[in-house]
Amino acid sequence: MKSRLTSGFSIIDEVLTELRDRGAANRIAVTLPESFAENWFIRRVPDFYHQNSAVDLRLNASNRRIDLAAEGFDFAIRYCPLPEKGLDAVDLFGDYVVPVCTPAFADRYRLSEGVRSLSGIPLVHLENRTPDPEWANWESWSGVFDIEIDPPEGVVRFSKISSGLQAALTGQGLVLCGIAEAYDAIMSGALEIPFGPAKHVPTGYLYRLVSVSGRPKSLLQRQFQEWVVDTAGAFAESVSGLLQHDPQR
The missing domain is CATH 3.40.190.10 (Periplasmic binding protein-like II)
Structure with missing residues (x-):
């Protein structure tokens, strides 16, 4: 009886672990400045949802400097100089x-x-x-x-x-x-x-996509990074066009 219970609990534990891992694979936690979140990111992120309906995207719109490693965030979008040691950064665009x-x-x-x-x-x-x-x-x-x-x-x-x-x-x-x-x-x-x-x-700083150096990324997290980089590239081209031509004329 005891062995059967132990076996049953082991199966339940394996199932819960699998569900947690599956959830983690679909989870993306991102922190970014409040104004940037409201005026830029939120207007563009539905495109990523349409491409990845299973994503569990968790956004933290805050001007507080988040410790990605300690607080469990996968990415930060920051307007910043080159980040400190232990963080990787992908340049998105200047301002x-x-x-x-x-x-x-x-x-x-x-x-x-x-x-x-x-x-x-x-x-x-x-x-x-x-x-x-x-x-x-x-x-x-x-x-x-x-x-x-x-x-x-x-x-x-x-x-x-x-x-x-x-x-x-x-x-x-x-x-x-x-x-x-x-x-x-x-x-x-x-x-x-x-x-x-x-x-x-x-300006002097750049908007950058920041993540913890050496931390493995899930497939969906890698797709998110690619989407951010592609979206930022298209935006930078649009801004360049605006600065060279007045759309109000």
Whole structure:
């Protein structure tokens, strides 16, 4: 009797182990910045679902720096320099800082490519947006293109909470955004680049797909990595086209 029970428990344990392994093979845990998740990734990930209906995709949209090895995440999409030892990274694309606003805001303040002064125009200032030393703020952007701005007093300020995209979409002011996050809103016509796409400043960091070095990947995880890389490549080409041609003309 005891041997039969032991045998039965062994079979149950084997079945549970197989189910856990099968579930793990379909599971992909990804962490990525909140604004990037909302404005870029979520809009594109249905394509991966359509190709892989069995996937158990677990997304963590957080600006907290996740320890992939300790917290059990398979991938991170990060806007970062080259990662530290123990992590592998695949470059996805760089970013470009551009001023954006709603078409109604641009009309109200008569913004156009020929404008040489932003005096009196509400500017949204983002503080501690990113540690990237080459990310342009209003002072550096205006210096590159020799455009006058008012001293940063009595302006709308956001501190490390978002890309500022919502402030632009709600017409609160002119916002310097990364084109990676503003792209879909620009292409839909919800936002525009009032001074033309040529007035962009490239950033220093890259968006990268990060994973733990030496950790085996399941077939589905490898397919996810390929999908991210392919999607990022197509996006980078689209951004290049946008910066060379104004779609609003």
